[in-house]
Amino acid sequence: MNISGKVLLFDPFITGNELASHIDIHSLRADYILISHGHSDHTGDALTIAKNTGAKIISSYEIVTWFAKQGLTNGHPMNTGGRFAFDFGAVKCVNAVHSSQLPDGSYGANPMGFVIEYAGGAVYYSGDTALTMDMKLIPMMCPQLTLAVLPIGDNFTMGVADAVLASDFVDCYNVLGVHYDTFGWIKMDHDKAKQAFSGKGKTLHLMTIGETREF
Numbered sequence: 510m511n512i513s514g515k516v517l518l519f520d521p522f523i524t525g526n527e528l529a530s531h532i533d534i535h536s537l538r539a540d541y542i543l544i545s546h547g548h549s550d551h552t553g554d555a556l557t558i559a560k561n562t563g564a565k566i567i568s569s570y571e572i573v574t575w576f577a578k579q580g581l582t583n584g585h586p587m588n589t590g591g592r593f594a595f596d597f598g599a600v601k602c603v604n605a606v607h608s609s610q611l612p613d614g615s616y617g618a619n620p621m622g623f624v625i626e627y628a629g630g631a632v633y634y635s636g637d638t639a640l641t642m643d644m645k646l647i648p649m650m651c652p653q654l655t656l657a658v659l660p661i662g663d664n665f666t667m668g669v670a671d672a673v674l675a676s677d678f679v680d681c682y683n684v685l686g687v688h689y690d691t692f693g694w695i696k697m698d699h700d701k702a703k704q705a706f707s708g709k710g711k712t713l714h715l716m717t718i719g720e721t722r723e724f
């Protein structure tokens with residue numbers, strides 16, 4: 510995501526993702542890498558990309574410390590409820606209902622979502638999560654969201670029906686769906702998913718891998 514001229518990567522999972530085999534991680538640019546939780550399909554390529562680009566990792570204290578042990582010492586540790594103003598905008602860490610073990614079995618602390626406020630808008634990146642009433646707090650503490658990035662694949666996270674409710678809870682009409690179609694268990698019907706949102710007057714964006722889109 511390009512926000513205020515800075516490139517933010519979220520939970521990069523490219524190597525090992527059968528749908529992204531055409532993407533060369535060495536070609537990627539990043540100024541910041543935001544990691545919502547410790548699972549390997551979210552932390553997977555962060556170390557290589559951060560080393561290549563000098564990008565700063567923003568995540569829980571425990572995940573930032575885990576990366577520091579592997580040589581990434583410029584990370585920015587945060588925790589749920591905390592907000593910090595970066596040069597692209599402010600990041601607030603919000604609750605996510607999921608799990609968060611790191612790939613080597615280390616403790617990855619609580620999973621998180623991020624609300625990013627920048628000049629001209631705000632984005633909610635929920636991370637992997639179930640639907641939770643905590644989402645209702647988000648419109649109380651930030652400007653009108655420009656975009657909500659929500660998992661929709663079901664099985665490991667919210668499915669489409671719960672994501673529609675989540676978009677109501679956070680008061681956002683523009684949703685970017687993530688966390689679907691990989692691993693067999695989370696394959697889904699794209700048209701049905703879009704219809705579930707359009708039936709409520711909302712737009713579900715489903716991007717192809719490698720695509721660029723402006724919101």
Ligand code: NI
Nearest residue numbers: 546548607637
């Ligand atoms: Ni996960």
